Amino acid sequence: MTGQTLDATREAVAAAARRLAAEGLVLGTAGNVSARAGDLVAVSPTGAVLAELEPEQVVVVDLHGKTVHGEFAPTSEIDLHLGAYHRHKAGAVVHAHSPVGTALACVLDELPLIHYQMLALGGPIRVAPYATFGTPELAELTLDALEGRAAALMANHGMIAIGPDLDAAVENALLLEWVAELYWRAAAVGRPRTLDADQAQDFIDAITARGYGTLQERDQ
Numbered sequence: 002m003t004g005q006t007l008d009a010t011r012e013a014v015a016a017a018a019r020r021l022a023a024e025g026l027v028l029g030t031a032g033n034v035s036a037r038a039g040d041l042v043a044v045s046p047t048g049a050v051l052a053e054l055e056p057e058q059v060v061v062v063d064l065h066g067k068t069v070h071g072e073f074a075p076t077s078e079i080d081l082h083l084g085a086y087h088r089h090k091a092g093a094v095v096h097a098h099s100p101v102g103t104a105l106a107c108v109l110d111e112l113p114l115i116h117y118q119m120l121a122l123g124g125p126i127r128v129a130p131y132a133t134f135g136t137p138e139l140a141e142l143t144l145d146a147l148e149g150r151a152a153a154l155m156a157n158h159g160m161i162a163i164g165p166d167l168d169a170a171v172e173n174a175l176l177l178e179w180v181a182e183l184y185w186r187a188a189a190v191g192r193p194r195t196l197d198a199d200q201a202q203d204f205i206d207a208i209t210a211r212g213y214g215t216l217q218e219r220d221q
């Protein structure tokens with residue numbers, strides 16, 4: 002791992018934290034961000050105001066959580082982050098107490114498949130059972146809920162999103178918050194309809210055939 006790559010990763014973690022704050026997903030110190038660079042992980046420090054996070058404040062730990070660089074202690078949810086790298090082969094992790102996702106996580110056991118964009122997250126979103134923050138138990142329950150998914154809700158706590166890189170993890174967190182808000186608004190009117198397995202498969206077939214979501218050259 003070159004120092005330059007590590008510096009770039011610390012800068013990217015700080016930028017992602019500031020973006021999550023600007024998008025309204027994290028308030029104050031309530032959230033944390035990390036990204037993997039080889040055998041190391043750059044992670045936001047515990048107690049940091051994410052809207053003001055600077056690259057120099059970002060801690061670097063190895064895959065066992067031992068601090069390699071940085072003067073601050075890593076986030077209290079470090080087990081959750083490291084577990085996502087070990088178990089789910091993530092490249093980056095975002096944890097936030099986003100307003101709408103967290104509200105739904107106080108009520109639902111699962112966020113059902115109400116919109117096809119949720120298939121980008123792997124389908125219906127599980128709500129991990131509640132456990133005290135920063136505990137190995139919470140990390141375990143949340144990592145279970147992430148199985149086959151790019152995001153999960155955490156009962157009476159918040160959300161987690163992962164991705165191959167920081168941009169993807171942030172986009173997945175924003176997508177989950179958008180879907181949570183969609184569910185909330187729909188549920189205010191009535192019982193939201195859900196997509197069934199055939200409709201989900203038809204969508205997957207359609208994007209496979211059409212390359213939906215990517216720029217395409219027009220027919221000549």
Ligand SMILES: [Zn+2]
Pocket residue numbers: 031032078096097098134158159
């Ligand atoms: Zn939290």
